[in-house]
Amino acid sequence: MLPRGSTIGILGGGQLGRMMATSAAQLGYKVIGYAPEGDNVGGAVSTGFVTAEWDDQAALAAFAERCDVVTWEFENVPVETARAIDQGKIYPDPLALETAQDRLAEKRFIEGLGGRPAAYAKVDSSHDLVAAVDRLGAPGILKTRRDGYDGKGQWRIGSGHEAEALNVPEVPCVYEGFVEFDAEFSIILVRNREGEIRFWDSTRNVHEGGILAASHFPAGEDIDAQVGEARELARKVADALKYVGVLTLEFFATREGPIFNEMAPRVHNSGHWTIEGAATSQFENHIRAGARLPLGDTRTTAAEVEMRNILGSDIESAGAKLSDARVHLHDYGKAEAKEGRKMGHFTQITLETRG
Known part of the structure; x- marks a missing residue:
């Protein structure tokens, strides 16, 4: 059991970290946030806040040294940043970040456990997209494999013609077939x-x-x-x-x-x-x-x-x-x-x- 007065570190400075910090304070803990420059609203309710880049190894090490345990508040914290924290100190295991940050890896992981994602295909080029739409049909959604949230990094494909006309982003993507849902x-x-x-x-x-x-x-x-x-x-x-x-x-x-x-x-x-x-x-x-x-x-x-x-x-x-x-x-x-x-x-x- 973490003694009262201990310090919990939070990677990220958004509203989720803000609400976690409020709960931590209620339980008798201090909170230190860590994130690059930005509108880090979590800092307003934290004991302290470190503003530094995700790959600033010196700042990250100093931050971790001040914390008894460390967690994160959003899924786009770089895996390398999370792994830089002592593995007995950070939770969840950074493997969860690594799995969720790549949509293709995530879908394959879910299938391996018996789950059912929407029909999908790996897309690395315009040719791949046309082939995916031909196989899975349209409408569907082209998504970047990384960094998308709240509708960002997504393109709705209504037909094969739209697939041929789309300038596919120069990043790994995945095409998902349409799911008819209630x-x-x-x-x-x-x-x-x-x-x-x-x-x-x-x-x-x-x-x-x-x-x-x-x-x-x-x-x-x-x-x-x-x-x-x-x-x-x-x-x-x-x-x-x-x-x-x-x-x-x-x-x-x-x-x-x-x-x-x-x-x-x-x-x-x-x-x-x-x-x-x-x-x-x-x-x-x-x-x-x-x-x-x-x-x-x-x-x-x-x-x-x-x-x-x-x-x-x-x-x-x-x-x-x-x-x-x-x-x-x-x-x-x-x-x-x-x-x-x-x-x-x-x-x-x-x-x-x-x-």
């Missing part, structure tokens, strides 16, 4: 060092423009019927990676059962509702797992929950929603309200079923 949902779990796993309830996730717009609980019967199978795959993933902390797998609910979409080796946007809507939030349990504290109860404590992201300039009027006593606002404190940028979220909680 809904989207995620499985969020926490696993400790002894292998104990706990799941939160799944929500119905709604995306707009490739960005998560809202998550709803209850998720609905179409999703509930597929959660069991999806959880079994998530458990296999967590065990195979010897995972410690919070892990997220996103799925499509289809007539053939759950189809794997992608994995996030971290706390997740679709789990923000757990701060007010669950006995223990995803952020607190991620800290508990790394600190060797007992895992908290993950049961849902509300009858209905809606989490909705606040994008861009909408943050300026978000406070008005607090006139509804069921609403909880989280402003991430970001300086620049760019269009489509996640500036905060609010969660609406209904404690009793409406009669």
Whole structure:
């Protein structure tokens, strides 16, 4: 058990790190963040913050020396950076980063565990893309194998003609065939060092423009019927990676059962509702797992929950929603309200079923 007053390091300075730091402070720990120059909002609620490049070995070593354990808050932390931290100190194992950062490797890993991703093909050239569309059909989506999130690094391909006309990016890609689905949902779990796993309830996730717009609980019967199978795959993933902390797998609910979409080796946007809507939030349990504290109860404590992201300039009027006593606002404190940028979220909680 990590003694109170110990220091937890967080690689990354975004809102996920900010919310983890808040939970860590509640549990009696100090937090030091580490990230390159930027709008590092996690630093506002941390004990300290190191601003340095990911490959600054001297700064990274000094940071690690100040920390008792280290974790990360987003999946694009370079694997080399994570591996530079003493392997007995960092969690989860950097293998989780390495697996999730390459979409092709991730899909093959999932298939190896018996999971079902969307039909896919490796694409390294325009010729590869045309061949992939010919084999898998269109519509489909061309994605960069690395660094894409919130709809970035993705191109929708509507036909073979569009595939021929597209100037394929000069980076490794993967083409995914179209999945006809009824809904989207995620499985969020926490696993400790002894292998104990706990799941939160799944929500119905709604995306707009490739960005998560809202998550709803209850998720609905179409999703509930597929959660069991999806959880079994998530458990296999967590065990195979010897995972410690919070892990997220996103799925499509289809007539053939759950189809794997992608994995996030971290706390997740679709789990923000757990701060007010669950006995223990995803952020607190991620800290508990790394600190060797007992895992908290993950049961849902509300009858209905809606989490909705606040994008861009909408943050300026978000406070008005607090006139509804069921609403909880989280402003991430970001300086620049760019269009489509996640500036905060609010969660609406209904404690009793409406009669």
